[in-house]
Amino acid sequence: MPDLETQDAPASDSPLVPRARDGDRAACRELYRRHSNGIFTLACRMTGDRAEAEDLTQEVFIHAFRGLCGFRGESSFSTWLYRIAINHCRSRLRQRRPGALVPIDQADVGTEPQRATDLRLLLERAVGQLPEGYREVFVLHDVQGMGHGEIAEILGCSAGTVRSQLWKARGRLREMIGPHLKGEGYEVPGLGQEAAEPAG
Template sequence: MSHLEAVPATDAQLLRAHIQGDPDAFGELFRRHKDRMWAVAVRTTRDPEIAADAVQDGFISAFRRAESFRGDSQVTTWLHRIVVNACLDRMRRIRPTAELPEYDLADRHDRHASAEVRIDVQQALGEIPEAQRLALTLVDMQGLSVAETAQVLEVAEGTVKSRCARGRAALAELLRDRQGDGYGAAR
């Protein structure tokens, strides 16, 4: 495997090496993708504790089921699908108690407006249907293509486009309503 040390192995090569018994290959996949999977899990679950558990569940599942990777998508798309499914499984078990994470807003001097906007967006995301939220999270926040998102969510590309469009429209309306209220100003 000395040639893999000289030239970084692709994700697919690492997954094959893992399946063939390389004890370090999956660890490298984990190191490469843990941050991105964490980000998608936090945005999907809106709870860092649940996200951490879901990422762990997802990577354990990927480790155990590596042979199930068919190679018809990128390894990252396959990992996204596994982690999103782990998030959904965790959320279904605890619903409806999952709430938005608390933000430390004690130091709001310079970031007051941007913190309020972030909170408004996070809360608005929590109010739109789950299918729309997942599509928006993967496409707009994680930068996956519509095709990759369709593979992760196991739906047609047109469905992803539709969910994104509806989700964006719903978010725009919710945010417009919040800003129109003047953040609590008397009417």
């Protein structure tokens, strides 16, 4: 099972891709090792379900390895792979019945030593209730640590759109989480007050 964290991949996967395309299992294993944790983390944050994220991770790599003949190298392998992952997450989420998530107003931040765990769960629940586009940008930027340009490539939009959606996503999260943290002294990274929406 992949760990719920982002992996640091080497600068270039390009030497491995042709080998993997030719059926080299060692190259496929290495590409999986480099990127599986990142794909799992993305899927877990997008779906809110570790078991579903594990299934999605396997689906993404099966799809990617079977489709390597269509990878033309116009973007990095990781960008191409994350684009596949986003599409699989979107498809899975659209198959869900409405109301699968617990409303944020039913959550609460408990007492020590449970507060940190409760806050993490509260944030995950709030992220799960963001509109799809906001959630994708927030997870890719604030969880995966990607830059605006790479996210724009993955999602097929402009960097300005990424910045705008990230700003709106953080605003929505502040609205959802803020009332639960009054007087608690907690501050969620990335959700500090921002004066104005960034220019496109």
